[in-house]
Amino acid sequence: MKIKTLIIDDEELARTLIKKFLEDQNDIEIIGEAADGFEGLKLIQNLQPDLLFLDIQMPKLTGLEMLELLPKPPVTIFSTAYDQYAIEAFEKNAVDYLLKPYSKDRLLKALDKAKEKWQRNESPKIPEIPLKDAGSRRVVIKNGTKIEMIPYQDIHYIETYGDYVWIHTESGKYLKQRTMKEFENVLGADFLRVHRSYLVNTSCIQKLELYEKSSYLLVLKSGGKLAVSKTGYKLLKDHLGW
Structure with missing residues (x-):
């Protein structure tokens, strides 16, 4: 054969x-x-x-x-x-x-x-090269039969989902088999880890709301609301001067 x-x-x-x-x-x-x-x-x-x-x-x-x-x-x-x-x-x-x-x-x-x-009928394991070394500043997603290329600056926030992440944008959300840590390492100061489940584009932040005593919600310009951890609250204050 x-x-x-x-x-x-x-x-x-x-x-x-x-x-x-x-x-x-x-x-x-x-x-x-x-x-x-x-x-x-x-x-x-x-x-x-x-x-x-x-x-x-x-x-x-x-x-x-x-x-x-x-x-x-x-x-x-x-x-x-x-x-x-x-x-x-x-x-x-x-x-x-x-x-x-x-x-x-x-x-x-x-x-x-x-x-x-x-x-031996083995499939290759794709090299786990960090995102910063894998190409230009974008994420490639297969959306049905279409291929979407999402520039990093178009990402509103990233949400953990097991071994995957949800990438939230103006046009919708997309599933990607990458870790939150990888995105956190490459996106740097443009994005803040406000919660163990959320990595947020600072340019998309509108305000911080008090949810209950010592508990806050982050309000995005899109209207979305995300939980904020104590560590995330400190990051927001330090980085954004709140």
Whole structure:
């Protein structure tokens, strides 16, 4: 049985090189190629490949953002120009990578690992690279058949939901499999953790209301109201001068 393979890279030369390196691999069948993450996502959904050669840094939609939108990604070999910190993250998560520029020998070594995973029917674990290293300042969400790109500044607040978070915006709320801590680390001073369940965009805050003795509610410009913890109340006073 041949391994159905897709190549997704915005550089035509890189795609051509991979095809050249694979031409003597009799068990590999290249079923398509794409120049960006949107096109790649459509091909994956339509062709159901066994193996991906996937660039990370692409316009429109990065490789990591694309994989996050797939419920069960194919076995994946990443190509990257990331720094050593990110490479260590790939290694810890047992996902192979090709650091550009790479040789045919290096690609074939990665291919051998990928074949073993494919034979064991293993899906790759997406590298848990911090949001600040994963691309531009946005969150990518799959909303039905649509892909939404939400700039950080458009987020009103983030709410914990088990292993997920709800991202609340003017247009609605969206579920994302990321931790609150990740968002807290990358969003910095623009957002305040006013409660263990809420991380709030300070530009969306209207006022603080007394709910009961020593208990407060944060009122947003959108009209929403959020509980405030004692630690959150202190943060609000310190950061906003209340």
